[in-house]
Amino acid sequence: MKLIYTDFPYPTEIHDVAKLFWDDTELTDSPDSAQICVREQCGDVCCYYARAFGKEHTERVNIEGLNGLQQIRLRKRFAKLAIYNLLVSVTGKTMPWGSLTGIRPTKLADQLSREGLDWKSTFCDVLGVSANRAQLVEDILRTQGELHRRKEGCADLYVGIPFCVSRCSYCSFTSGEITRLQKYVQPYIEALKKDISATIAFAEKKGIRIVNVYFGGGTPTSLSARQLDDIMNCIRFAPNEYTVEAGRPDTIDSEKLAVLRDHGVNRVSINPQTFNQSVLDVIGRKHTVQDIYDKYELAKSFGFVVNMDLIAGLPSESCEMFYHSIDEAIALDPDNITVHTLALKHGSKLKEQNYTVASNVGLMLDYSRNNLYSAGYMPYYMYRQKYMAENLENVGYCKPNTPCLYNIGIMEEISDIMACGTNAISKKIVSSENRIERSANAKDVITYIERNEEYLDKKFQLFN
Numbered sequence: 001m002k003l004i005y006t007d008f009p010y011p012t013e014i015h016d017v018a019k020l021f022w023d024d025t026e027l028t029d030s031p032d033s034a035q036i037c038v039r040e041q042c043g044d045v046c047c048y049y050a051r052a053f054g055k056e057h058t059e060r061v062n063i064e065g066l067n068g069l070q071q072i073r074l075r076k077r078f079a080k081l082a083i084y085n086l087l088v089s090v091t092g093k094t095m096p097w098g099s100l101t102g103i104r105p106t107k108l109a110d111q112l113s114r115e116g117l118d119w120k121s122t123f124c125d126v127l128g129v130s131a132n133r134a135q136l137v138e139d140i141l142r143t144q145g146e147l148h149r150r151k152e153g154c155a156d157l158y159v160g161i162p163f164c165v166s167r168c169s170y171c172s173f174t175s176g177e178i179t180r181l182q183k184y185v186q187p188y189i190e191a192l193k194k195d196i197s198a199t200i201a202f203a204e205k206k207g208i209r210i211v212n213v214y215f216g217g218g219t220p221t222s223l224s225a226r227q228l229d230d231i232m233n234c235i236r237f238a239p240n241e242y243t244v245e246a247g248r249p250d251t252i253d254s255e256k257l258a259v260l261r262d263h264g265v266n267r268v269s270i271n272p273q274t275f276n277q278s279v280l281d282v283i284g285r286k287h288t289v290q291d292i293y294d295k296y297e298l299a300k301s302f303g304f305v306v307n308m309d310l311i312a313g314l315p316s317e318s319c320e321m322f323y324h325s326i327d328e329a330i331a332l333d334p335d336n337i338t339v340h341t342l343a344l345k346h347g348s349k350l351k352e353q354n355y356t357v358a359s360n361v362g363l364m365l366d367y368s369r370n371n372l373y374s375a376g377y378m379p380y381y382m383y384r385q386k387y388m389a390e391n392l393e394n395v396g397y398c399k400p401n402t403p404c405l406y407n408i409g410i411m412e413e414i415s416d417i418m419a420c421g422t423n424a425i426s427k428k429i430v431s432s433e434n435r436i437e438r439s440a441n442a443k444d445v446i447t448y449i450e451r452n453e454e455y456l457d458k459k460f461q462l463f464n
């Protein structure tokens with residue numbers, strides 16, 4: 001384990017960069033025991049002195065005349081740069097996203113442009129981002145075009161269904177197996193209906209227009225057709241975009257799809273994750289590859305825009321097997337294909353089993369990108385997560401005119417979100433101050449059912 005000492009007031013920024021190079025780094029209060037040290041000296045010009053393993057690196061930034069928020073932003077950026085450049089020289093390794101550890105590189109590009117900087121050269125020449133990742137950001141911003149714009153007075157509605165038919169080995173969500181939680185399903189539905197109806201009524205009273213609706217989870221279609229109908233009856237208006245993550249192919253049937261269509265749903269996700277049966281079995285998905293083909297055709301016959309998720313880096317999946325999954329997904333021709341990079345998160349079985357991701361995930365993403373571009377898909381949103389294999393990214397690709405507006409809104413943080421259900425986070429964007437206020441619902445089903453009113457009140461205070 002490597003220990004880091006820093007007197008920088010935002011130590012996790014430093015720690016996050018060190019973790020790009022070594023998983024097993026920890027912060028320490030003792031400079032004497034640390035192998036890596038980053039110190040800040042701040043006046044009108046801030047200096048960052050980083051040293052480790054006999055090497056040193058210094059970065060300087062002038063913060064004179066900037067407001068408090070701008071100063072903090074620059075100090076964080078340059079402190080991270082100091083340790084990143086130091087660790088590049090110590091290890092001889094560079095990272096695809098350079099010193100960036102944030103979730104949203106596209107948002108940062110937009111922010112840099114608003115600061116009057118050339119974001120692309122700042123990414124590549126200052127922050128150490130690779131040319132092909134900068135190009136990816138540029139392509140995404142081009143696909144988003146006018147969609148990358150905040151609409152004041154509007155919000156999107158998120159509805160969380162925290163049940164699944166079985167647990168995938170890479171999953172860290174708080175969702176539970178529906179058979180195990182059976183006795184809570186109906187009480188949860190009742191609490192959720194109250195939450196949705198009260199949220200919509202509140203939005204109407206406040207003059208907030210709900211534009212897009214998104215049912216996520218968990219797997220919303222692990223509920224029965226009757227239960228879905230019961231919940232959707234609370235939504236008595238026609239959103240622009242109405243999405244349901246159907247997720248598991250084994251949870252989809254004609255009866256449920258008919259309910260979705262009758263309620264105005266226009267997009268569903270059917271997520272193979274892989275087209276290799278042996279890998280599906282290893283990761284605990286209880287469906288067959290044939291189910292994916294069958295349920296995809298069924299969903300298309302209902303006229304839905306369909307997204308398919310794949311994951312690069314799954315256990316036992318070689319590059320060639322992953323390439324096969326990409327080829328099969330492209331051959332089916334869904335409107336969207338989202339390529340995730342496996343992230344080993346706390347709470348997942350894979351993390352508990354100390355699974356290590358093979359070092360070829362970058363090749364898998366390159367293959368996806370090249371072949372999806374050739375097949376007419378363009379990247380339209382992306383995000384990064386902690387613990388992601390090779391510090392890569394998740395990218396949503398779309399055929400022309402089919403991007404998921406909810407995904408753009410939430411990932412670029414340009415839409416307010418009114419969220420209902422467990423583990424759902426409402427967000428209000430305060431554009432004038434460039435900050436976001438949040439209100440999180442209970443993470444678990446039982447607390448959510450018991451303290452529903454309390455969480456509703458918090459949400460209303462947020463949007464008051």
Ligand code: SF4
Pocket residue numbers: 163164165166167168170171172173175217218219247248
């Ligand atoms: S379907 Fe999604 S939410 Fe459910 S266990 Fe698998 S990864 Fe987790």
